[in-house]
Amino acid sequence: MELKEVNLKLVRDLQKILRKDQISVTNPDRLSYGRDSSSQAIIWARANQVKYPPDVIVWPETTQEVSKVVSFANSKSIPLIPFGGGSGVCGGTWALHGGIALDLKRLNQILKLDPIKMNVRVQTGINGEIFERELQRRNMTLGHFPSSIYVATVGGYLACRSAGQLSTKYGKIEDMVEGLEVVLANGDIVSIESVKDQPKQLDLKELFVGSEGTLGILTEATLKIHAMPESERFLAFQFRSLEEGLEGIRKILQRGVSPAVVRLYDELDTILFGSHKEKSKTGGVKESLQNSLKPMLTCIKNRSLKIFLKHTDRLGKFLNYLPGSCMLILGFQGFKKIIEAEAEIAEEVCLKYQAADLGPGPGLYWKKHRYSVSYKLSPIFDAGFFADTMEVATTWKNLSNLYHAVREAISKHALVLAHFSHAYPEGCSIYFTFVGYGENLKKSEDLYQYIWREALEACVSSGGTISHHHGVGVLKAGYMKDEWGAGLNWLNRVKNQLDPRHILNPGKLGLTPLI
């Protein structure tokens, strides 16, 4: 593909602020930074397309350098796209209008770990896994384990309100924030404190965490940390129905027991999970179903799946005959004595629903493979399919309703499975995975976008939130109005105040573009 010519004036201007090796306009770099890990970008990439490359990439090394770049961009009204690990899946880092990709990965220092305050001050460009490893060397943990941990940065966590796999115990990233350093569009460096028991300013955390780089550039954060848990224990149960499984989770959480891991797999996901296990504990009908579905998904190139996916209506009907039992995995972390008591209470609740005890096996298996899923998408795309995930959420009462509405919307056009994780006393997230097929790029893209529209519309009209932890980006931007209502006007007013020239990640988060 052809890239726009290099803007030499822009490069010369940036060279007044940064060293030459902090600036790149090479084609490989511009192509790399023009995409993220979204399925849409992968679909394009498989067709040798990168639609939204930036004009230039810069690597500032200090907050002051960030501030200078931002000031400069503001003075010239040049779009600025903050960039972390590129693991986003909603197009949040696409350079829709060109401009400067501001890679923050060189701001990667742990500035201070305070074992009395039990918090850590860190630059936002640090990689998630490296950060966690450094904490664990000191017998501490952030408690944040998104499946993107090997790629994502702390800044990315914050920009999208990320959730880790243990969020039921440790909270989402926004629950961990005690302070932020933000570079505003005019270059001002602002410090925000957000701790109970500390002198206060107006607590603007809610504004910047989750703003996807549209209101300011996050350069530092103070995050809560925890002592490494003494002990860990897994349970698993097979519930007779999804609804009973959800009721079980709700009761466990609302009684004040907080497992670290909560994962309830829907019927299909339960079978597929089983099909991955070395040893299956289930048998009979389930086993034969596993045997028939196993080749379908492990041999993803199998022609039969393509045929299936061309007739998703029939596939949907077939899947309605699934036996309907659902597996729940619970994991507990903390003091041995406490988690034993917690596990006992959780077990009591599950057994009241006559759920079958599956022992620690499924939990241990999950733990071993917990980051694998994200790396399994490539072969699916290689085989000409597309796949994606969608994470919606709602309160307990509405959860089953939301699940059925979104699942029905997707299942007309693709194979869809789901699990319920990120559970809280108030409600729970639903994580859908879908696999679809289009004969060529055009058809794949059309179908992919159609599925998203249908699914998001089902979500919105069923009272779910369109994003639990992946963010909004470009993918869901069109549904912010449905979700926020009048609140979006308020957010736009804030945007206009903080970034009057709309240089900060324009086109994202459903904010109204400047006219």
Next chain:
Amino acid sequence: MELKEVNLKLVRDLQKILRKDQISVTNPDRLSYGRDSSSQAIIWARANQVKYPPDVIVWPETTQEVSKVVSFANSKSIPLIPFGGGSGVCGGTWALHGGIALDLKRLNQILKLDPIKMNVRVQTGINGEIFERELQRRNMTLGHFPSSIYVATVGGYLACRSAGQLSTKYGKIEDMVEGLEVVLANGDIVSIESVKDQPKQLDLKELFVGSEGTLGILTEATLKIHAMPESERFLAFQFRSLEEGLEGIRKILQRGVSPAVVRLYDELDTILFGSHKEKSKTGGVKESLQNSLKPMLTCIKNRSLKIFLKHTDRLGKFLNYLPGSCMLILGFQGFKKIIEAEAEIAEEVCLKYQAADLGPGPGLYWKKHRYSVSYKLSPIFDAGFFADTMEVATTWKNLSNLYHAVREAISKHALVLAHFSHAYPEGCSIYFTFVGYGENLKKSEDLYQYIWREALEACVSSGGTISHHHGVGVLKAGYMKDEWGAGLNWLNRVKNQLDPRHILNPGKLGLTPLI
């Protein structure tokens, strides 16, 4: 004292909105509503003074009526003071510029209790104790037990960011809010949702909770509730020093154990607590000290205390010779199995500091008398003394520093004791109680205000927050600038946007008055 004449025009205007029995301009009412439960107001009342009576009191019965009154007040630029139980202690409901006292106590309905969502929608005028009793009848609890529970309203809780005695487990009131209904200065009725997993608007909870009626009138709230705990258990330990006690609490909390009750008494408070107990477990020097201090405070009319308080410098020196040991009470609530495990871990931590195990007695004694303290102030004032409490807070690292700074500031002029409660993984609150003496109204008032100035200055310069849960009101308004810094400018801008005529509780929270 003389009250300003009744404003008949105002009454006639209000009669167009409300029934006659919803409006009062009688002197007893105006005098009652011209004060709160602050020590300053009590000092004045003992001298037959009520400095800031409203012109009129109204009792709206619906949000719509509130909206109409607010609209009307706004159209005429008449000050409006929202009023709950009158249990505030910072002058937050004084009618500094006259105007309308807007009593919300007739908005007292529990609108909906949802056992699936585990939340309750309630009108803000409901009394705290009645509300909690209704929840407990259904085997639920709010988990919020301020010592003002018999007087305060839910609206008052929210206006001041109230904390209950079990805040370590259940959080402060702001942690319980899932939704708000707010009447803005122009009469608009706005609904705010603040739940993870729900479609979002701009989350403005942080703005309105704690705004003390200066930004809007809170008329409804959705609050998190909990199942009544299955079981309860108390522990108590005598630590060799305050610092060791604080270290013990911090370690217990930062390891993830969360007691419901955490109370560490400083040296003097430990002795006085002991002197109240039927059976003291301590002996020797402590017992003799108790015996000498007991008459001093239980017989508060004793002349010797007046003499003591005239020579607080010497008293301070005397108190430095206290044996220095401090009592910690821990209370656990929840499932029997879990709290037994938690108690065991907490015990281990305390015993590592060689703290003496005092058994469940002190905790049970505390529980029995936990609301009594607030009703013991009257005899102190009757005897010509004044007394007050001051609740500051900071993070763990700074806690001992803050304690010594504020204690030293107060102890020059009054008898001061303190306990540390409302403990969190991040830090803890310090609750000072002080008793002083002035020969007459003028001297009492001067000394009282002088003590507050000195104490708040010590707090600010030691990095503490000037309020953990009593709010700011008039009492601490002058220190908001020190505490919030540039944040106060932002808050003032928000005030000017939301309440351009400054009708909402003017003069409170340190906001800049209109010029």
